[in-house]
Amino acid sequence: xxxxxxxxxxxxxxxxxxxxxxxxxxxxxxxxxxxxxxxxxxxxxxxxxxxxxxxxxxxxxxxxxxxxxxxxxxxxxxxxxxxxxxxxxxxxxxxxxxxxxxxxxxxxx
Amino acid sequence: xxxxxxxxxxxxxxxxxxxxxxxxxxxxxxxxxxxxxxxxxxxxxxxxxxxxxxxxxxxxxxxxxxxxxxxxxxxxxxxxxxxxxxxxxxxxxxxxxxxxxxxxxxxxxxxx
Numbered sequence: 001x002x003x004x005x006x007x008x009x010x011x012x013x014x015x016x017x018x019x020x021x022x023x024x025x026x027x028x029x030x031x032x033x034x035x036x037x038x039x040x041x042x043x044x045x046x047x048x049x050x051x052x053x054x055x056x057x058x059x060x061x062x063x064x065x066x067x068x069x070x071x072x073x074x075x076x077x078x079x080x081x082x083x084x085x086x087x088x089x090x091x092x093x094x095x096x097x098x099x100x101x102x103x104x105x106x107x108x109x
Numbered sequence: 110x111x112x113x114x115x116x117x118x119x120x121x122x123x124x125x126x127x128x129x130x131x132x133x134x135x136x137x138x139x140x141x142x143x144x145x146x147x148x149x150x151x152x153x154x155x156x157x158x159x160x161x162x163x164x165x166x167x168x169x170x171x172x173x174x175x176x177x178x179x180x181x182x183x184x185x186x187x188x189x190x191x192x193x194x195x196x197x198x199x200x201x202x203x204x205x206x207x208x209x210x211x212x213x214x215x216x217x218x219x220x221x
Contacts (some may be wrong), residue, residue, distance in 0.1 A: 001168075034210070042113075042199060042212035043152075088152065090210075096142070096167065097201075097210060101151035 002027045006089050006100035014108050017079050021103045023089030024071040033065055033072050036088040038102070043088055046074070081107045112136070113202050115213035122220050128187040130216050132200030138211075140203045141183035143167075143175065145196040146215075152199065158183055190220045 003026045013019055025033065032050045036043035047056045049065035049072060056063050060079075065072045076083055086102040116131035132141065140159055144152040144167075154167030156175040164175050172194060176184045183202075187194055200213040 042214050045210070096154055096157055099152035101149060
């Protein structure tokens with residue numbers, strides 16, 4: 001059975017801090033790993049990673065994949081209150097997405 | 110922009126009722142998915158479909174069925190709603206290569 005584990009489950013930091021969110025997986029027929037941000041509604045897409053060691057970057061967010069050790073990290077630098085959300089990791093394998101439980105990030109002003 | 114529309118944002122139904130959750134996408138995507146999201150459990154796949162009239166069971170199909178009579182529409186059916194089916198239901202669609210999933214806004218279903 002495919003499995004995706006995220007840690008920590010929740011995180012509370014002060015504005016301006018840097019955070020690292022973790023995602024490990026066990027999936028057969030791996031195709032890609034995706035990160036989503038979910039506020040009040042549906043998840044919104046952040047990154048898709050398919051190759052090891054290549055960092056994807058979008059503003060203050062960045063992510064990297066290690067296909068040998070089967071994990072990914074999502075970094076957010078200089079956090080802002082608008083970064084408060086649940087961050088979901090999902091792995092595309094066996095022609096479907098398997099999600100982790102998410103990390104709830106709270107940024108204190 | 111791809112749009113995935115779920116017919117209801119909030120729904121309250123009684124135990125034993127038959128419930129239909131509708132999802133429509135407007136970008137000719139082949140693949141459509143139904144997930145439920147519960148606190149501490151994340152998103153779990155209920156059913157998915159690769160084409161019209163095709164369906165595959167996900168991780169938690171019990172108590173649910175689906176219908177895909179047209180490419181753009183994927184319906185989730187609760188044959189006899191139970192209180193443990195109270196949840197947020199999310200529909201998603203993607204192209205045949207499974208890149209770029211797009212989610213609907215979700216339906217929060219409460220079964221009383």
